[in-house]
Amino acid sequence: MKPFVLLIAPPVYDFALYDLFLKPYGLLRIGKWLSDYGFRVKLINALDYNDRLSGGFLKKPKRLFNGTGKFYRDSAGKPHVLKGIKRNYARYGIAGESIEQRLKEEKPDLVLISSGMTYWYPGVREAVRLCKKTYPEVPVAVGGVYATLCREHAEKVLETDYIISGSVYPAVLPVLKHLSLPVPGKPPEEEPLILKEVYGDAAVVRINTGCPFRCRYCASSALNGDFKQGSAEKAFSTVKNIHDNLGTVNFAFYDDALLLRKETVLMPFLRRIMDSGLKLNFYVPNGIHLASINAETASLMFRAGFKEVRIGFESASDDFHRNQDKKLDIDQLEEGVEILKNAGFSGGRIGVYLLAGLPNQYSEEVEESIRFVSRFGVKISVAEYSPVPGTGLFKESVKSSCFPIAEEPLFHNNSIMPMQWRGFTYEDLDRLKSLARSVSVLPSR
Ligand code: SF4
Structure with a gap:
């Protein structure tokens, strides 16, 4: 009998959650890897918006044609440390009854549970508890972002057998060895x-x-280590395989540095897509690097099926970039937007991200950035900063925050604006988000 591993993507507790291509990518890779090495694997995806059983308990979520949309949602009581926050809290995901029913179908040899944002750990804890309630003797391991960045906290609050920090390979190998399960000899592919x-x-x-930059507000290097160049051919065969098997046409890139070494990776990939005749839609929820945009790449992206481009611009302040990321010159925005528009992207399909709520940041800086970007006729998104352990800004954030963010990951949640202060209040943030919406160009249908 093949050893059986159950993979679980847990539900999420948060103030808001929208599905912008939120997929259990890491678990699916691990699943493929283990099945190649002789395991039988099954996935319980608690963020499954099509789950039939949950439809009997919860309102069916609205979805869009491009595969984004809402999840099942149920109101939830706030954890006591968040009681003072005047916003509704909710559990996103399939009904607990549905998870329990799926758990009971078959007893696994090992359960692997993923974890996303550090402040989503209540959903991970729920998944661990449901597993332990259903089969107390089956070992449960938790990996992923929270397990990596907040290991000590996870050890305290999760009643799990193993915490896997860092890349699953080699971190999961001692667990497999300890349980006398087969041990794969090579790391997972994409x-x-x-x-x-x-x-x-x-x-x-x-x-x-990964990403070669070391922006002080970003956890990319803490999570992925150094930048590793991928293979255009392998990426093409993965996309084609998924399309041929499922008929999927919408694809989102999870890259942190999609345009890096574009001549040897992204551009050959896009040419393969065009030569194949596949009619696909591509999205970049993580954004791309402004400094890497040129006319040839922008044109290839548009012709290969990119439906939007998002740029991580963050701020129109030179000081900001000098102190926090050194990844771009603000003068590059005008040229970058022009190149993208010439390639065929309308202003509403060009998203520019600005970062708000950094330690000791003044609201005026974000307001000036919004007014600066609004000159170029694009869609502006104000993204709230989340203080994350392992980043260059975390120590400074701990000192400046009015919340005990070093002890309690629930306070990393950007919805509560952890770095609010008299120079940048929650009300300022609301006002600036409205301003950004009012000066944004909307995507045409
Ligand atoms: S913010 Fe973007 S450019 Fe900076 S380290 Fe993260 S992924 Fe790289």
Whole structure:
């Protein structure tokens, strides 16, 4: 009998959650890897918006044609440390009854649970408890972002057998050895398990791993280590495989540095897509690097099927970039937008991200940035900063925050604006988000 591993993507507790291509990508890769090494694997995706059983308990979520949309949602009581926050809290995901029913179908040899944002740990804890309630003797391991960045906290609050920090390979190997399960000899590839219930409407793909920049507000290097260049050919065969098997046409890139070494990776990939005649839609929820945009790449992206481009611009303040990221010159925005528009992207399809709520940042800086970007006729998104352990800004954030963010990951949640202060209040943030909406160009249908 093949050893059986159950993979679980847990539900999420938060003030808000929208599905912008949120997929259990890491679990699907691990699933493919383990099945290649002789395991039988099954996935319980608690963020499955098509789950039939949950439809009997919860309102069916609204979805869009491109595979984004809402999840099942149920109001939830706030954890006591968040009681003072005047916003509704909710549990996103399939009904607990549905998870329990799926757990009871078959007893696994090992359960692997993923974890996303550090402040989403209540959903991970719920998944661990449901597993332990259903089969107390089955070992449960938790990996992923929270397990990596907040290991000590996870050890305290999760009643789990193993915490896997860092990259699954080699971190999971001692667990497999300890349980006398087969131990794969090579790390997982980018290829995922191809499951209709996860990738039918939209799939995700990653060509390169990590990012060579070390922006002080970003956890990319803490999570992915150094930049690793991917393979255009492998990415193409993954996309084609998913399309051929499921008919999927929407693909989102999970890359942190999609345009890096574009001549040897992204551009050959896009040419392969065009030569194949595949009619696909591509999205970049993580954004791309402004400094890497040129006319040839922009044109290829548009012709290969990119439906939007998002740029991580962050701020129009030179000081900001000098102190926090050194990844761009603000003068590059005008030229970058012009190149993208000449390639065919309308202003509403060009998203520019600005970062708000850094330690000791004044609201005026974000307001000036919004007014600066609004000159170029694009869509502006104000993204709230989340203080994350392992980043260059975390120590400074701990000192400046009015919340005990070093002890309690629930306070990393950007919805509560952890770095609010008299120079940048929650009301300022609301006002600036409205301003950004009012000066943004909307995508045409
Ligand atoms: S913010 Fe972007 S450019 Fe900076 S380290 Fe993160 S992924 Fe790289």
